[in-house]
Amino acid sequence: MTEVSDWRFRRYRYRLIGSRCRECGETSYPPRRRCARCGGATEEYQLPRRGRVVHYTLLKALPTRYNRYRPYYLAVVELSDGTRVIGMLTDVDEPSEGMEVEATLRKLYTYGEDGKIIYGVKFRPVL
Amino acid sequence: MGMPVVAGYGFTRVGEHWDRGLKDLSLEAIEKVFEGLPSVEIDAIYVGTALSGFYELQLSLASHIADLVARFDASVSNFEAGAASSAQALYNAALGIYSGMYKAVLVGGVEKMSDELPAPNYRGVSLVEDSFLVNYSGLTEIGLHALLAKMYLSEYGLDEPLYSYLPVNEHENASRAGHAQFRNRITYDMVRSASPVSDPLTIFDVTAPGDGAAYILLMDKEYADSLGVEYVKLLGMGAAGQPANLFDRASPLFFSASSRAVEKALEKAGVETEDIDLLEMYNPSSISGALVLESLGLADKGGAGKLLERGHFSLSGELPVNTFGGAKARGDPKGATAAYQLAEAAMQLLGRAGDNQVDGAEYALVHSMVGLDISAYAFVLGV
Known part of the structure; x- marks a missing residue:
């Protein structure tokens, strides 16, 4: 990781922001874009x-x-x-x-x- | 449609080859592949390496291997997938043969891990896992295996980590293997009382860095027959994946990618699990080996350790596993590891395994995986 990718990931590094599936509610950290369980789209979620x-x-x-x-x-x-x-x-x-x-x-x-x-x-x- | 066969193999001893680089090791292994064979036209060269860009700052390795052996008419492809790098290479080389496009492919892998110190190595080999976790959560491959061991012991209510009989068996098998990195015999008590690397795992529960190169000559059966060379058949193969994050999985203790890859390979080969005479599996730790065995249905959940203790998976047992020591004792030069597994399975089927011969072996299963079962590959070989 370079300083640039460190910067890009700053929100998730600093604040324990993960993801939650809009379909089934499954939560993950680090955040996912698609749910591993059902394939649904996810949204950012403050753990x-x-x-x-x-x-x-x-x-x-x-x-x-x-x-x-x-x-x-x-x-x-x-x-x-x-x-x-x-x-x-x-x-x-x-x-x-x-x-x-x-x-x-x-x-x-x-x-x-x-x-x-x-x-x-x-x-x-x-x- | 072509039918891939393993018509040659060659490898170096695994160890610390201070005075030799990626190309030196590759050349020795490749020369052994062609020893005793008539002149073979190579259509393609597929090379796996996990970290050649990290250790020797050499990328596009397949181009340089083709250059090394002056095979300029071959197409070249690079594969980078941790310890499954050369499994990926083999999988794709076989597709080339099945398709009828290729008659012969030189496929293998190489790694030069002794060029680095332990800390960069721990980071390097961990980079197949999610890089966010490795860089920002402090995770390493060995730490992940240790946490998995804790989950395993707690989930199944086990007091004793009997999975540590696996490295005992692997060192026993390697003690008679000339190419193995660690040929010393060890006991269960030695494993348990060795210095902890990440509790409950000790240095004997995990693989060590090693240098090595292994290559296979994959040929179309018709071409091999026309040259009159001995071979074993690649009867089937399969691949599958699952989430990298343990907690995004249905169960962290079930290696569903390995299970599915093996299922696909057996189905393609038309071979039942019970027909398999030996298994060369990839397990960078004792606990991951137990989980592979359990996930493939070769042991009950939580029960692999007991079977290992009883010798069920030893050379003279019901199902010999890692017959030349596996990654733990033969050695784990990441990019080359799967090619070693393939070569060892071929030696068993050709009756060339010497003191480690599994008598009458007809079918061998080779298993490989990226990290902790993020992606898995399986190959069924037969005489």
């Missing part, structure tokens, strides 16, 4: 910020851009409307299954020391 950790793993095999966070917890989070998403956990020493979390805007990576800082959604324990 709820709160949810709970369903599964998590301490990831040591991580990509270059995230080396500074090595290791980090990657989790399946079920949001309060039932949508399941994958995301990084932050501000947590030891997560647990069922732990209440909320989406928060955090630094993801930077383009070099003086370069642009890319922010995105991570999940932290509910304060």
